Amino acid sequence: QSALTQPASVSGSPGQSISISCTGTSSDIGGYDYVSWYQQHPGRAPKLLIFDVANRPSEVSDRFSGSKSGNTASLTISGLQAEDEADYFCSSYTSANDWVFGGGTKVTVL
């Protein structure tokens, strides 16, 4: 069982916006602004999409955005595209000086 809770699946039509939630506790997400999100296509290594809750690496599309409220972080994908179909994982720094991940969310583009 993962430390952070994500929905197993989320779906949307092309062009729509979807959000993926990631729920933790005050010892991880709620206590620090060190939340990251990763995209993983089948058979590939994960790709860093978001760090420090809402920042994007320079090469990541601005269709991906992150936010946090209390113990829950969220990833929003706007203008959904077929290539966005993948697994998405959240991660947070914790009070134990380590990092924990969510179980992953499968995004399906209808």
Place this chain on the structure above:
Amino acid sequence: QLQLQESGPGRVRPSETLSLTCAVSGFAIRDGYYWGWIRQSPGKGLEWIGSFYTSGNTYYNPSLKSRVSISVDTDKNEFYLKLTSVTATDTAVYYCAREHLAHWGYPEYWGQGLLATVSS
């Protein structure tokens, strides 16, 4: 162009030590950044193993700390993972990565991954 490549045995026997190498090209490890290991198994998903900076700081997952060590050879531009007393639950795809400048623990550039199976 930065590239990372994991290597090591694909199969390890229970109770033995898993030893993996990450060969880095396109950037000198000694020039900075944090570097780390992450694994992914069907049962436990993604799991952070540990991160290090060449000038000293090393961090380990507390749940693995008694069994794991990360070391580096800057002359070979490689870093290493050793995990002792392995069991079937250590079966996973192991990734090495260079972490984002913002903070250790954000793997940004990943190797392709290596499947290590613990089996007799």
